[in-house]
Amino acid sequence: MAMRFKNLDGSGPQAFTRVFKWAVTDKLAGKRRSAPARAVVPHVEPDLAVLATPPAPGEGARLTWLGHASWLVQLDGVSLLIDPVLRDAINVIIRRNVPPGVPVEKLPHIDASLVSHNHYDHLDLPTLKQVGARIVTGLGHAPVFQGQGLSFHELDWWESTQVGPVRVHYVPSQHWSRRGLNDANQMLWGGFVVEGSSARVYHSGDTAYFQGFKEIGARFPKLDAALLPIGAYDPAWFMRLQHMNPEEAVQAFEDLGAMAFFAMHWGTFKLTDEPLDEPPARLDAEWLRRGWPRDRVHVLPVGGTHTVRHG
Numbered sequence: 001m002a003m004r005f006k007n008l009d010g011s012g013p014q015a016f017t018r019v020f021k022w023a024v025t026d027k028l029a030g031k032r033r034s035a036p037a038r039a040v041v042p043h044v045e046p047d048l049a050v051l052a053t054p055p056a057p058g059e060g061a062r063l064t065w066l067g068h069a070s071w072l073v074q075l076d077g078v079s080l081l082i083d084p085v086l087r088d089a090i091n092v093i094i095r096r097n098v099p100p101g102v103p104v105e106k107l108p109h110i111d112a113s114l115v116s117h118n119h120y121d122h123l124d125l126p127t128l129k130q131v132g133a134r135i136v137t138g139l140g141h142a143p144v145f146q147g148q149g150l151s152f153h154e155l156d157w158w159e160s161t162q163v164g165p166v167r168v169h170y171v172p173s174q175h176w177s178r179r180g181l182n183d184a185n186q187m188l189w190g191g192f193v194v195e196g197s198s199a200r201v202y203h204s205g206d207t208a209y210f211q212g213f214k215e216i217g218a219r220f221p222k223l224d225a226a227l228l229p230i231g232a233y234d235p236a237w238f239m240r241l242q243h244m245n246p247e248e249a250v251q252a253f254e255d256l257g258a259m260a261f262f263a264m265h266w267g268t269f270k271l272t273d274e275p276l277d278e279p280p281a282r283l284d285a286e287w288l289r290r291g292w293p294r295d296r297v298h299v300l301p302v303g304g305t306h307t308v309r310h311g
Contacts, residue, residue, distance in 0.1 A: 004140060005177070005185045008212050013176035013184050014241060022238045032273050033234055039276035041098045041267035042301035051305070052108045054079050057165065060309025061199035063225060065300040066101035068268035069122055071203065071227060074108075075196040076165045081113045082192060082203050082227075084131060085124040094121075094269050097276055101303035104130045112136055112163045116205025117189035118144060118179040121269055136161060136168055138188030144179065157190055158219075169193040169220070171202075174210035175242055193220050198309045202258065203227040206265070208241055209248040213255035224308040226258035230283050231266030234274035243272075246283035250290065260308055261297045268302070 006012055026032050046064060054074035055062050061075035069083040086100040104127060115123050115137040128135060128150060135145060135152040145152045153161055155170035162168070175189040191205040193216070202216065202223045217223070233245035243265075244252060253261045266279040280299045287297050298306055 005188045007174050007176075008172055008210065009174070011174075011241070013178065014238070018238060022235065026235075035270075035273060035275040035278075037270045038097055039267065041277060042304075043098050043101075044301045044303045046102050046303045046305065048102070048106055051102065054108070055307070057197040059198065060307050061194070061196060061201050061224065062305060062307045063201065063227070063262060063300075064101060064305040065262070065264065065302055067096070067098055067302045069116070069203075069205070069229065069265050070100070071264070072102060072107070073194055073201055073203075075194070075199055075201075078111045078164045078166045078196075079108050080163065080166070080168075080194060081107070081110050081131060081133070083116050083122040083205070084113055084127045085121055086127045087124060090120045090124065090269060094271070097268055097270065098302050107131065112168070114168060114192050114194075114203070115141070116173070116191055116203070117175060118177045118187045119206065120179070121271065122206060123179075134163075136163070136170075136192075138170060138190050140177075140187035143183075144187070156188065165196065167195040169195065171216050171219075172210075172212045173205045173207035174212065175206045175208065191216075193223070195220075199224045200310075201225045201227065201308070202256065204229060204252070206242065207244065207252075209244050209252055213252045217256040217258070221257060222310075223256055223258040224310060225260045225262055226253050226256050227262045227264050228252055229265030230263045230279040231274070231276075232272045233279075234272050239272055246279050247286045250283065250286045259296065259311065262306070263297075263299045 064072040071082045073080045089095045110133040157172045160169040177187045194201045228249045230246040232243045
C-alpha cells in the first residue's frame with residue numbers, strides 16, 4: 001500500500017534497515033545505552049472535586065498531566081482529553097512506570113478526545129471506548145474507528161472544528177504513522193491548538209524538531225501554553241528524525257513564541273534508551289543555560305494541574 005502522507009519537508013517513515021539496526025543489531029552487539037526500565041517519577045493525587053467542573057469563559061485553561069502525552073484540558077465549560085492512554089500497559093508488553101494522573105473511571109464528563117496520531121502510545125482504543133466521547137483526529141483514521149460505536153471527525157493540517165464554544169485546530173508535526181504491517185503513513189499525524197475565550201493551548205503530539213514550529217507560532221501568536229515532548233530521544237542517530245530531546249524542545253518553544261512550557265512524553269513508558277528520569281534534568285540545565293525565567297517552565301507531577309490564561 002503506497003504512502004499517503006508526508007512531512008512538510010517531504011520525508012516519510014524511517015527505512016526498515018534503520019529500525020532493524022536500532023531494535024536488533026545494535027542491541028545484540030551491546031551498542032545501545034542501558035538504563036533501568038523503572039524510575040521514580042513525581043505523582044500527586046488530583047483534586048477530583050475541582051476537576052469535575054471546567055473553568056467558565058474568561059477563567060483560562062486548566063491543564064492536568066495524566067502521564068506520557070495524555071492531558072486533560074478544561075476551558076470555557078468544556079473538558080477535552082488529548083492522546084488519552086490510561087491503561088496499565090500499551091500492547092501488553094510495555095507497562096506504565098507511574099499510574100495515570102486520573103483513572104478513566106474518575107474523569108469528569110469528557111466532551112471530546114483529541115488524538116494526534118495512530119501510534120499505540122497515543123491512540124489507545126480501549127481507553128477511547130471507555131471514555132466514549134467524540135474523537136477529533138487527522139485524516140485517514142476511519143479504519144480504526146469505524147464499527148467501534150464512536151463518532152469521529154477527521155481534520156487535515158490547518159483545519160479546525162468546534163467543541164462547544166472551543167475551537168480545535170489540527171496543525172503539522174514532524175513524525176510518521178503506522179498501526180499495522182502495511183499502513184505506513186496512511187493516517188495523518190499532527191498536533192493541536194485548543195482555543196477558548198481566554199486561553200490558547202498547543203499540544204505538539206509526537207514530533208521531531210522542525211521548521212513548522214515557527215509557522216505554528218506565526219499563525220497562533222502568543223500561545224499561553226506549549227505542551228512539548230522531552231523524552232524518547234536516545235539514540236539520537238535514530239530518534240532525532242521523529243522525537244525531540246529536551247534541548248530541541250526548548251528551541252521549539254522559542255520558535256513558537258509561547259508564554260509557558262509544559263513538559264510531557266517522559267517518565268511513563270520506557271520506549272527508548274535514555275533513563276526515564278533523565279529528560280527533566282536536561283531540560284532544567286538548558287533552561288538555566290539560557291537564563292530564562294523559571295516561572296515559564298513547568299514539569300508537572302503526574303496528576304498535577306496548572307491554569308493558564310491570556311496575560
